[in-house]
Amino acid sequence: MKIELVNLKRQYNLHRKKISSAVLRVLGSGRYILGSEVEKFEREFADFCRAKHCIGVASGTDALHLSLKALGIKNGDEIITVPNSFVATAMSISMVGAKPVFVDIDPETCNMDVKKITDKITAKTKAIIPVHLYGQPADMDSILKIARRHNLKIIEDACQAHGALYKGRRVGTLGDIGAFSFYPSKNLGGYGDGGAVVTNNDELAKKIFLYRVYGGKDRHTYLAQGLNSRLDAVQAAVLRIKLKHLDRWNKQRAAKVKMYDTLLKKMPIKTISTQPYTQSVHHLYVIRTAHRDSLREYLAHKGISTEIHYPVPIHLQPLYKNLGYRIGNLPVAETAANEIISLPIFPEMENKEIKYITDIIREFFQKP
Numbered sequence: 228m229k230i231e232l233v234n235l236k237r238q239y240n241l242h243r244k245k246i247s248s249a250v251l252r253v254l255g256s257g258r259y260i261l262g263s264e265v266e267k268f269e270r271e272f273a274d275f276c277r278a279k280h281c282i283g284v285a286s287g288t289d290a291l292h293l294s295l296k297a298l299g300i301k302n303g304d305e306i307i308t309v310p311n312s313f314v315a316t317a318m319s320i321s322m323v324g325a326k327p328v329f330v331d332i333d334p335e336t337c338n339m340d341v342k343k344i345t346d347k348i349t350a351k352t353k354a355i356i357p358v359h360l361y362g363q364p365a366d367m368d369s370i371l372k373i374a375r376r377h378n379l380k381i382i383e384d385a386c387q388a389h390g391a392l393y394k395g396r397r398v399g400t401l402g403d404i405g406a407f408s409f410y411p412s413k414n415l416g417g418y419g420d421g422g423a424v425v426t427n428n429d430e431l432a433k434k435i436f437l438y439r440v441y442g443g444k445d446r447h448t449y450l451a452q453g454l455n456s457r458l459d460a461v462q463a464a465v466l467r468i469k470l471k472h473l474d475r476w477n478k479q480r481a482a483k484v485k486m487y488d489t490l491l492k493k494m495p496i497k498t499i500s501t502q503p504y505t506q507s508v509h510h511l512y513v514i515r516t517a518h519r520d521s522l523r524e525y526l527a528h529k530g531i532s533t534e535i536h537y538p539v540p541i542h543l544q545p546l547y548k549n550l551g552y553r554i555g556n557l558p559v560a561e562t563a564a565n566e567i568i569s570l571p572i573f574p575e576m577e578n579k580e581i582k583y584i585t586d587i588i589r590e591f592f593q594k595p
């Protein structure tokens with residue numbers, strides 16, 4: 228059996244008619260960037276997140292970058308974040324000239340270790356970017372408490388957590404501003420790049436609407452240094468259709484996770500613990516074992532593709548050599564990076580595929 232980490236064609240094939248006709252409708256409309264299709268999506272996604280504003284942008288990276296810019300983060304500022312995320316989390320910080328400051332993670336959830344944040348705060352610290360990793364909300368109450376005490380802003384990196392709940396509230400609206408990616412393989416993904424910012428803050432929303440179109444108030448009046456970061460109408464049309472299915476797809480992911488957890492129970496692996504006050508949307512299904520590399524090879528040999536999210540913690544990337552981190556500085560994240568492996572998960576996965584994968588994993592651990 229051949230199993231991909233994420234098979235996007237299955238979802239398209241199930242919804243082919245609706246998606247194809249929406250795309251054709253846009254192609255026939257003569258309006259391909261922003262416009263009413265994007266406005267409708269922005270309203271619908273804001274409502275979904277229970278946020279006041281949603282601004283569609285070109286990618287998740289831009290959603291983070293523009294959020295930091297709207298908050299006035301600049302050269303010399305320090306922003307606290309985690310080392311075990313996609314590199315874009317930290318890169319958005321350096322894009323505005325600020326310095327990423329990495330805090331270690333909790334060994335059980337692999338989200339930001341809130342006990343270690345205060346030690347990282349200096350006079351230059353302006354904000355915290357928690358990442359809702361693998362779809363599970365970070366410990367937001369603790370993070371918000373620290374932020375309030377030290378007068379820091381919070382940008383949620385919700386790029387893996389569309390629809391996740393923290394104490395009954397959607398992520399993205401818990402801090403000052405939230406960033407989403409619609410990269411094709413995300414829980415809500417388009418057929419190209421895309422992203423969005425959500426916020427309840429009118430001023431921040433106004434700034435992001437301005438920055439995403441060259442800082443132009445209208446076609447000939449430029450008020451600020453902006454960039455070109457617009458969501459296109461084809462993506463918006465696709466996302467509008469997919470958004471209607473998102474909660475159901477997230478439930479299907481949860482059912483796959485339950486099956487994986489049950490079938491892997493007696494095996495010598497660790498899973499990522501979920502917190503009772505969160506409802507993860509299971510963007511990834513990650514297990515941990517000291518034999519990660521040989522397990523990965525064994526699975527590949529049996530036709531099962533896997534991935535490591537992420538093998539090199541961001542503080543050890545060549546890009547950030549100048550920040551002066553060394554191996555051993557963030558030991559929990561570094562150990563995790565050597566043990567984690569992401570198994571296939573997507574809503575359209577079949578139970579027999581999970582059965583096959585877990586059978587192969589059992590076989591691997593039973594080998595002499």
Ligand SMILES: *Cc1c(COP(=O)(O)O)cnc(C)c1O
Binds near residue numbers: 287313408420
């Ligand atoms: C995908 C992702 C991003 C970046 O989103 P793009 O749309 O690829 O720019 C940022 N942060 C996290 C945690 C992500 O998973």
